[in-house]
Amino acid sequence: MRYPGPGEPHRPAPPAPCGLPAELNAFVGRTDELAAAARALDASRLVTVAGPGGIGKTRLALRAAAALKNRYGDGVRLAELSLLRDPRLVAHALVQAIGVTDHTGRPAREVLLEHLGPARLLLVVDGFEHLVDTCAPLLRDVLRNAPGVTVLAAGRRPLRLDGETVLPLGPMSEEDAARLFTVRAAGTASAWRPAEGDPARVRELCRRLDGVPLALELAAGRLPALSLEQLLDRTDDRFGLLTGGVRGALPRHRTLRTAVGWSHELCSPAERLLWARLSVFAGSFDLEAVEYVCSGPDLPAGTVLDVLGELIAQSVVTRTQGAGGARYRMLDTVRAYGAEWLASLGDTERLRSRHRDWYMGLATWCELEWFGPRQADVAACADDALPNLRAAVEVCLERPHEAHLGQHLAGTLWFYWAGCGRLAEGRHWLDRVLAEETPYADARLKALWVLGYVAVLQGDDAAAAAALHECGEGAAAGGNVLAGAYATHRKGCLALLSDDMPRAERLLRRALGDYDRVGELNSNVLMGRVELAMTLVFQDRLAEAVAVCEDVREVCETFGEQWTRAYALYVLAYAAWTAGEHVRARALLTECITVDHRFNDLVGLVLAIELLALVTASEGEPAEAAVLQGAAAPVWDSVGVAVFGSVHFGAPRELCARRTLEQLGARRYEECVRTGRALPLDAAVRRALTAPERVRVFRARQRTGPPPDTREPAGLPTGKGGEAAG
Numbered sequence: 001m002r003y004p005g006p007g008e009p010h011r012p013a014p015p016a017p018c019g020l021p022a023e024l025n026a027f028v029g030r031t032d033e034l035a036a037a038a039r040a041l042d043a044s045r046l047v048t049v050a051g052p053g054g055i056g057k058t059r060l061a062l063r064a065a066a067a068l069k070n071r072y073g074d075g076v077r078l079a080e081l082s083l084l085r086d087p088r089l090v091a092h093a094l095v096q097a098i099g100v101t102d103h104t105g106r107p108a109r110e111v112l113l114e115h116l117g118p119a120r121l122l123l124v125v126d127g128f129e130h131l132v133d134t135c136a137p138l139l140r141d142v143l144r145n146a147p148g149v150t151v152l153a154a155g156r157r158p159l160r161l162d163g164e165t166v167l168p169l170g171p172m173s174e175e176d177a178a179r180l181f182t183v184r185a186a187g188t189a190s191a192w193r194p195a196e197g198d199p200a201r202v203r204e205l206c207r208r209l210d211g212v213p214l215a216l217e218l219a220a221g222r223l224p225a226l227s228l229e230q231l232l233d234r235t236d237d238r239f240g241l242l243t244g245g246v247r248g249a250l251p252r253h254r255t256l257r258t259a260v261g262w263s264h265e266l267c268s269p270a271e272r273l274l275w276a277r278l279s280v281f282a283g284s285f286d287l288e289a290v291e292y293v294c295s296g297p298d299l300p301a302g303t304v305l306d307v308l309g310e311l312i313a314q315s316v317v318t319r320t321q322g323a324g325g326a327r328y329r330m331l332d333t334v335r336a337y338g339a340e341w342l343a344s345l346g347d348t349e350r351l352r353s354r355h356r357d358w359y360m361g362l363a364t365w366c367e368l369e370w371f372g373p374r375q376a377d378v379a380a381c382a383d384d385a386l387p388n389l390r391a392a393v394e395v396c397l398e399r400p401h402e403a404h405l406g407q408h409l410a411g412t413l414w415f416y417w418a419g420c421g422r423l424a425e426g427r428h429w430l431d432r433v434l435a436e437e438t439p440y441a442d443a444r445l446k447a448l449w450v451l452g453y454v455a456v457l458q459g460d461d462a463a464a465a466a467a468l469h470e471c472g473e474g475a476a477a478g479g480n481v482l483a484g485a486y487a488t489h490r491k492g493c494l495a496l497l498s499d500d501m502p503r504a505e506r507l508l509r510r511a512l513g514d515y516d517r518v519g520e521l522n523s524n525v526l527m528g529r530v531e532l533a534m535t536l537v538f539q540d541r542l543a544e545a546v547a548v549c550e551d552v553r554e555v556c557e558t559f560g561e562q563w564t565r566a567y568a569l570y571v572l573a574y575a576a577w578t579a580g581e582h583v584r585a586r587a588l589l590t591e592c593i594t595v596d597h598r599f600n601d602l603v604g605l606v607l608a609i610e611l612l613a614l615v616t617a618s619e620g621e622p623a624e625a626a627v628l629q630g631a632a633a634p635v636w637d638s639v640g641v642a643v644f645g646s647v648h649f650g651a652p653r654e655l656c657a658r659r660t661l662e663q664l665g666a667r668r669y670e671e672c673v674r675t676g677r678a679l680p681l682d683a684a685v686r687r688a689l690t691a692p693e694r695v696r697v698f699r700a701r702q703r704t705g706p707p708p709d710t711r712e713p714a715g716l717p718t719g720k721g722g723e724a725a726g
Contacts, residue, residue, distance in 0.1 A: 029176025054214030082127025171211030373560025630676020
C-alpha cells in the first residue's frame with residue numbers, strides 16, 4: 001500500500017460534520033414549511049424562522065438543517081443561545097458551536113470571524129431573541145466576512161438585518177396537528193388507540209389548542225390519566241374562563257400559556273412543586289442534582305424520582321442521554337412558567353442558593369477526580385454541567401456578600417479551563433469574579449493563581465505576572481503556603497516560556513519543595529515536575545530529565561492520570577528521538593497525541609505533532625514531515641504565538657523545516673506544507689496517527705538491526721511538555 005502524498009486523499013473523506021442533536025421522537029408534518037425553508041436557503045444567506053414560543057421553530061430549523069447538510073462542505077453547526085444570560089458570552093458560544101478551541105487572549109469575535117472566513121457551512125442559531133442586540137451585529141459581521149457561511153436562525157422575532165428572509169411559523173394545519181397528537185398520544189400511552197368517534201374529538205381538541213405543537217404534546221401527555229372527553233371538558237372550562245367563551249379569537253401566545261397553565265393545573269401538588277423548583281436549572285441536569293436541589297420536607301428525596309417520572313410522562317420534562325447517563329431538560333416556555341410559579345411561592349432565591357451549592361460541590365468533586373482514572377468522565381461531566389456552572393457563578397456575582405464563592409468556584413474549575421480547551425471562557429469568569437473585593441483571602445488567592453495560569457497559557461505575560469505577584473504577596477501575608485507554592489510554580493512557567501532556564505528551574509524546584517512539605521499531590525504538582533524536566537532538557541541535562549519523567553509516568557499510571565502523563569510521554573519521546581530510537585519515539589507520541597486530542601488540549605497536541613514531524617523526517621519521509629508541519633500551523637494560530645516565541649521551544653520546528661526543505665526543495669516543501677494546512681484538525685490527527693508505508697518498513701527493520709545514525713547532538717533544544725503547555 002502506497003501512502004498518499006501531498007495533494008492526494010489520505011483516506012476516504014469523512015461526511016460533512018453535522019453538529020445537530022439526534023431527534024428523540026418522530027418529526028410530524030410541516031411539509032410545506034420545510035419546503036419553504038429549503039427555498040429560502042437557496043435564495044438567502046440569512047433565514048430566520050420566527051414565531052411564538054412552543055410553535056415548533058427549533059424543531060423545524062433543525063429538521064431543515066439536517067435535510068440540507070450535504071449542501072455545505074463543512075457541514076452544519078448548532079449554537080443554542082437560549083440559556084445564555086450574559087451578552088458577552090454570545091461570541092464564545094458561537095466559537096464553541098463551530099468546534100474551535102482558542103487558547104489566545106484574542107476577543108472571541110475576532111476568533112470567530114477568522115475561522116469562519118474560509119468556511120462553507122450552515123450555522124443554526126437558536127433562541128437568540130433575548131440577546132438580539134448583541135447577536136444581530138455579530139451575525140451581520142459573520143455574513144459579511146464569511147461568504148461561504150449561511151445562517152438559519154430560530155427565534156421569537158426577526159434579527160432585522162439586511163438580506164434577511166423571515167419565515168413566520170404559525171400553527172400546524174388541522175391534519176398535521178391531529179397526526180402529531182395521535183403519534184404523541186400513542187407514545188405516551190402505549191395502549192391508546194383512536195376509538196370510534198375519537199378522530200373527531202382529536203380534531204376538536206386540536207382546534208381548541210390552536211394547532212400549537214407544544215400545547216398538543218402537553219395534552220397528549222395527559223392521556224394516561226384522562227380520556228379524550230375529559231381533555232375536551234377541561235379545555236372548554238379553562239378557555240371559557242380566560243376568554244369569555246370566544247374560543248375562535250384566541251391569540252396564539254395566550255393559547256400556549258393557557259395550555260401550559262392547564263397542564264400545570266392537572267398536575268398533582270408534588271408535580272407542580274417539582275416543576276417550579278426545576279426551573280432553577282439551566283440546560284440539562286441529572287437525577288442526583290434534582291434530588292439535592294429540589295427535595296425538602298414537602299418533597300422528600302425518596303419521592304423525587306417518581307414525581308419526575310410523572311412530569312416526563314406528561315411531556316413537561318424531556319429525558320435525554322448524555323455522556324454520563326440519563327439527563328433531563330425543560331423547554332424554555334415550560335421552564336419560564338415554572339419560574340413564575342416559584343416566584344409566586346417566594347422560594348426563588350432559596351432554590352438558586354441550593355442550585356449554586358450543588359454545582360459548587362460538583363466542581364469540587366470534578367477537581368478531585370481529575371487526578372485519577374476518570375479524567376475523561378470529568379471532562380464530559382463539566383461539559384454537560386457548563387450552563388449550570390455559569391448560572392452558579394452568576395448567582396454569586398449578583399450577591400456581593402457571596403462574591404468569594406464565585407471566586408472559589410471559578411478557581412476550582414482550573415482543570416476545565418486549562419485541561420479541556422476552555423481558556424477564553426475561564427479568563428472571562430476569572431476576570432469578573434476578581435473584580436469583586438471580598439474579605440475572604442483564600443478564595444481570592446486561588447482565583448489569582450488560576451488566572452495567572454490561564455494568562456500564561458494565553459501568552460498574556462503582563463496579566464499573568466500581575467496576578468501571580470498579587471497571589472504571592474497575599475499568600476505570604478496570610479501564611480497560605482499552598483497558594484504561595486502555586487504562585488511560585490506559575491512564575492516558573494513564565495520563566496520557562498521566556499527561555500530563562502536557570503530561573504525557571506529555581507522557581508519550579510522551590511514550588512515542588514513546598515508542595516512536598518504540605519503533602520500536595522495532583523495533576524498540577526506532576527505537571528510541575530514535567531516542566532522541571534523541560535528546564536533540564538533545555539540545559540543539556542537529558543538523563544536527569546528522563547529520570548524525572550519516568551517517575552512522573554509511574555505515578556500517573558499508579559493513579560490512572562492521563563493528561564499530565566501525556567506531557568511526560570512527550571519528553572520521553574524527545575529523549576528517544578535523540579537516541580535514534582524512532583520506533584519508541586513514534587509510539588510515545590501516538591499515545592500523547594491521542595490523549596491531548598481527547599481532552600482538546602491544543603498546546604500539548606501541537607507540540608506533539610511538531611515533534612512527530614521531526615521523527616517522521618528522521619525516518620526518511622520528508623514530504624510527510626512537511627505535511628505534519630503544515631497541519632500544526634493553524635493549531636498554533638489558535639494557541640497564540642507560534643512556539644511561544646521561544647528559541648528553545650522552536651528548535652524542533654526549525655530543525656525539521658531545515659531538513660525537509662533541503663531534501664524536497666522550496667517548491668515541493670511549500671506544496672506539502674499547504675497540504676497540511678488545509679487539513680481539518682480531526683483529519684490532521686488521523687494523519688499523524690497513521691504511519692506512512694515506508695515508515696512501517698523502517699520500523700520492521702529497526703527491530704532486526706541497529707538504527708541508522710540519525711541522531712542530533714545531545715541537548716538540542718526542543719518543544720515543551722509542561723503545564724504551561726497544558
